[in-house]
Amino acid sequence: SGAQAAKVAANFTPTKEDYQKVYNRIAEIIDEAGEYDDGSFGPVILRLAWHASGTYDKSTGTGGSNYATMRFEPESLHGANAGLSVARGLMEKVKQEFSWISYGDLWTLGGVAAVQEMAGPKIPWRAGRIDGFAEHATPDGRLPDASQGAPHIRDIFYRMGFNDQEIVALCGAHALGRCHSNRSGYEGPWTFSPTTFTNDFYKLLFEEKWVWKKWSGPKQLEDKTTKSLMMLPTDYVLTQDKSFKKYAKAYADDNDLFFKDFSAAFATLMELGVPTQQFVSSEPWTLKTLDEQKA
Numbered sequence: 296s297g298a299q300a301a302k303v304a305a306n307f308t309p310t311k312e313d314y315q316k317v318y319n320r321i322a323e324i325i326d327e328a329g330e331y332d333d334g335s336f337g338p339v340i341l342r343l344a345w346h347a348s349g350t351y352d353k354s355t356g357t358g359g360s361n362y363a364t365m366r367f368e369p370e371s372l373h374g375a376n377a378g379l380s381v382a383r384g385l386m387e388k389v390k391q392e393f394s395w396i397s398y399g400d401l402w403t404l405g406g407v408a409a410v411q412e413m414a415g416p417k418i419p420w421r422a423g424r425i426d427g428f429a430e431h432a433t434p435d436g437r438l439p440d441a442s443q444g445a446p447h448i449r450d451i452f453y454r455m456g457f458n459d460q461e462i463v464a465l466c467g468a469h470a471l472g473r474c475h476s477n478r479s480g481y482e483g484p485w486t487f488s489p490t491t492f493t494n495d496f497y498k499l500l501f502e503e504k505w506v507w508k509k510w511s512g513p514k515q516l517e518d519k520t521t522k523s524l525m526m527l528p529t530d531y532v533l534t535q536d537k538s539f540k541k542y543a544k545a546y547a548d549d550n551d552l553f554f555k556d557f558s559a560a561f562a563t564l565m566e567l568g569v570p571t572q573q574f575v576s577s578e579p580w581t582l583k584t585l586d587e588q589k590a
């Protein structure tokens with residue numbers, strides 16, 4: 296009966312295997328991008344997970360991934376979130392199939408799936424976020440502004456609780472995806488393989504000569520050799536600031552170190568704003584890629 300079904304649903308306690316099923320569905324959708332960008336929804340799904348988490352303010356305990364407040368206006372309309380309706384729409388399809396999952400868990404699991412399916416490091420992940428309300432939405436200005444310098448980058452990421460090493464590691468995500476002039480105003484990809492997770496972002500920063508692009512758009516750099524790649528002012532700062540440069544160089548020289556440090560910092564990012572007692576397991580889970588499950 297209907298009442299019985301409702302009772303079963305209410306008593307349903309998802310296990311690691313249930314979250315693996317959600318992961319698998321997201322992984323399939325990532326590859327169903329057709330003509331969209333470079334044939335992958337991975338980068339934009341990753342960016343949703345980052346913007347859902349990067350609003351955290353450790354001094355007030357507000358923001359972060361717990362309540363998935365980007366579902367609400369005005370946060371959904373913040374300039375920094377332009378274009379992320381694409382990713383939220385994709386995640387909504389998954390939510391229709393797995394209605395028991397919270398939006399915060401769904402979006403952060405999307406970030407994990409995007410990194411792993413694009414050949415990145417394994418990201419330990421825990422379930423337990425709950426859906427919040429519009430009143431939990433965060434004010435505009437909590438996410439980084441790409442036109443700014445080192446002091447701004449530090450203000451934003453120190454507010455989340457990160458240090459210089461973690462900042463530089465996290466920014467390596469710009470190996471993936473691209474800028475869209477109709478979203479941020481910036482244009483172009485950072486690397487030649489925008490759907491494969493590598494340390495190429497750092498390598499290119501040091502190996503290419505970067506010059507200011509001559510155009511009517513916002514100030515960005517282009518590589519002098521092919522003029523087909525880009526760097527944001529905030530990306531270039533990672534080679535100019537002494538402390539940032541030390542880590543960027545280390546990641547350019549050592550892909551394993553980058554993978555290890557990115558994984559740790561990204562796992563932390565995904566948990567910002569989630570009270571520890573909410574997590575359903577004390578030990579994080581490592582979910583399998585689609586490829587690993589084929590074996």
Ligand code: ZEM
Binds near residue numbers: 345
């Ligand atoms: Zn990004 N990012 N980001 N970023 N980002 C863009 C795209 C992507 C900054 C930023 O302003 C921009 C991190 C850090 C920082 C991704 C992941 C992560 C774009 C282009 C901009 C302007 C948006 C567009 O036009 O579509 C700044 C200033 C950052 C720090 C200083 C961190 C940390 C990330 C994850 C860990 C990803 C995957 C994209 C590509 C999105 C896509 O649609 O292809």
